[in-house]
Amino acid sequence: MPRVIEIEVNINARTIAEAVHLAVEAEASGARQIGVWDSPAAFADCWTTLGALSQRISTIPIGVAVTNPLTRHPVVTASAIAALANTAAGGVFLGIGTGDSGVYNLGGRAATRSVLREYVICVKELLGSGRSRWHGRDVFLDQRPQVKVPLYVSAHGVKALELAAEVADGIFLGLGHSQDVVTEVLAVLSRVASEAGRDPSSIDLWWNSYAISVDADSDQAITESGWLLAHAAHHLARFGMDGKMVPAEFRDKVAELGEYYRLTHHGRHSSEHREDYIEKAIELGVWGYLRDRFLIAGNHAEVRSKLKALHSMGVRKFETGPSVRGLEGIRSVLDLVGEMNRNGVGLRPDDREESQLPGLHA
Numbered sequence: 001m002p003r004v005i006e007i008e009v010n011i012n013a014r015t016i017a018e019a020v021h022l023a024v025e026a027e028a029s030g031a032r033q034i035g036v037w038d039s040p041a042a043f044a045d046c047w048t049t050l051g052a053l054s055q056r057i058s059t060i061p062i063g064v065a066v067t068n069p070l071t072r073h074p075v076v077t078a079s080a081i082a083a084l085a086n087t088a089a090g091g092v093f094l095g096i097g098t099g100d101s102g103v104y105n106l107g108g109r110a111a112t113r114s115v116l117r118e119y120v121i122c123v124k125e126l127l128g129s130g131r132s133r134w135h136g137r138d139v140f141l142d143q144r145p146q147v148k149v150p151l152y153v154s155a156h157g158v159k160a161l162e163l164a165a166e167v168a169d170g171i172f173l174g175l176g177h178s179q180d181v182v183t184e185v186l187a188v189l190s191r192v193a194s195e196a197g198r199d200p201s202s203i204d205l206w207w208n209s210y211a212i213s214v215d216a217d218s219d220q221a222i223t224e225s226g227w228l229l230a231h232a233a234h235h236l237a238r239f240g241m242d243g244k245m246v247p248a249e250f251r252d253k254v255a256e257l258g259e260y261y262r263l264t265h266h267g268r269h270s271s272e273h274r275e276d277y278i279e280k281a282i283e284l285g286v287w288g289y290l291r292d293r294f295l296i297a298g299n300h301a302e303v304r305s306k307l308k309a310l311h312s313m314g315v316r317k318f319e320t321g322p323s324v325r326g327l328e329g330i331r332s333v334l335d336l337v338g339e340m341n342r343n344g345v346g347l348r349p350d351d352r353e354e355s356q357l358p359g360l361h362a
Helices: 016-029 046-054 074-085 113-128 158-167 179-195 218-226 228-237 248-260 271-284 287-294 300-312 326-342 349-354
Strands: 006-011 033-036 062-067 092-096 131-134 137-140 151-155 170-173 204-208 212-214 296-298 317-320
Touching: 006 016, 006 326, 016 033, 016 046, 016 326, 033 046, 033 092, 046 062, 046 074, 062 074, 062 151, 074 092, 074 113, 074 131, 074 137, 092 113, 113 131, 113 137, 113 151, 113 158, 151 158, 158 170, 158 179, 212 218, 212 300, 212 326, 218 228, 218 271, 218 287, 218 296, 228 248, 228 271, 228 287, 248 271, 248 287, 271 287, 296 300, 300 326
Parallel strands: 006 033, 006 317, 033 062, 062 092, 092 151, 151 170, 170 204, 204 317, 212 296
Antiparallel strands: 131 137
16 A cells, blocks of 8 residues: 555534544545644633534544543543544543643643653553552553554653653654654654564654644745744643753743743634744744744745655644634645645655664654
8 A cells, every 4th residue: 555645634613513524524625633732721621522523523533632541530531532432433542641732721731741751650550450550559441442543642842752662552653844853753653663573663652743734835824823833832832842952052941931821812813823822933033943853834826845855754743723714724735735645745665764864753
């Protein structure tokens, strides 16, 4: 089979009806997975939403992208995904991270990596054997999934990458996709997975693009999506800049932009906020650096060229969402990717080693 470009559409809907509409249209337009945010202060409950999606989405996996170790007990999470797995015809997946708006907007702080590791292992064991330990106590789950549930870890730094390479089935990569970052990310994953006795090629990689923006007017596409660079900076800055693959000359300014991001408006920023983020990035002198590292934006030819270049580096699975132009924006991306795949952007299996670093599935 050709190694095609794949798109996961992540949905942050206010209502279940809105989420169902977006998901159904995304599936029909060629999305390969549907993710739902777990951010209860601002959006519809993820598990209730996924239950509704399980009755409408039949050909592709659905899942949470992502939940966290702090607002949901591991047995609660394992039970929810197990029930979903036994219902959803297209399959499911489970994403877990340290916690962002879903934690901070409830007055908390992100989990430490040690807590994230314990949580991931606990959920995996519950889904497998039905028995595990959490905070020193035995826990159990009787109703287990009848099919395997892939477990993904969200990673925005080297330490999280290392943890994911040791314990996760896949990774949601939030470090960007400039050539230097891709090279370093894949090297870390290959090293750590091999040290852990795992086959690096078994780790499923989805690269967070925040949003892929396509418009006949290249400047408009960049302007519509450029505010997301503040969101990217926020993720890089949360636990300090060490291990974030940011050159020394940009570290302080990227951190300042990240701290400037309004997490209480996460996923629902006004046009004034969006313009403000772009102006702040330009003022701080990090606009060009972050744009090259994180944005996939421009006219059709420019986005096509960017995706082809990333594909040649082994980057072929992307997360995107309705943050730029809503459903119309999602359709434009999926239409472009569908056209590229039909025209042979994917490589034959025999060409695999030319499209990625050795031993990695990207």
